[in-house]
Amino acid sequence: MSWVAKECLSPPASNSGDIVREISYKLNGPFPNIPKGLVGIESRLKNIFELLEPKSDDIRVIGICGMGGIGKTTIAEIVLNNLRHSYEGSCFLANVRAVCGKNNGAVASQQKLLSEVLKDTSLTIPSILE
Structure with a gap:
């Protein structure tokens, strides 16, 4: 597969992060990798990926709710x-x-979240209020 990047990118792709996101989206398509053997999950994933389309500059938050055992965690991980x-x-x-x-547990979760998002394993959080 070969193509010229400038022909594939829309005009707003101005910085390298935008370019990488848009090329990745074009290469992977609108429906990314989904593990085999999952029943009834593809349509839900398709809806979520459309809502989270990486070309958007908007901040998007999605809540996944429902009864236990219906695949909420699996969907979130995918x-x-x-x-x-x-x-x-x-x-x-x-x-x-x-x-x-x-x-x-709350402190441990907060520490994991900040350490992974900020890529800084030296962070220490003494209490949930800090």
Whole structure:
């Protein structure tokens, strides 16, 4: 496959991050990698990827809710794994309710989030209020 980048990029792609995101989106297509064997998840993922289209400069937040066992965590992991390359930092916090319910769980979750997003493992968070 070969093509000239300037013919594929839309005019707003001004900095290198925008260019990388747009080329990646064009190469991967609108429907990124999805693990095989998942039933009934493709249409939900397609809707989420359309809402999170990387060409947008808007801030987007999506809530995934529903009964236990219907694939919320699986969907969130697939979305993150397909889009994390488009951002400077990312983090996946699983089982937040269970983890935060344990002793110092909220502090541990906060530390993991900040350490992974900021790529700084030396961060120390003494309490949830800090």
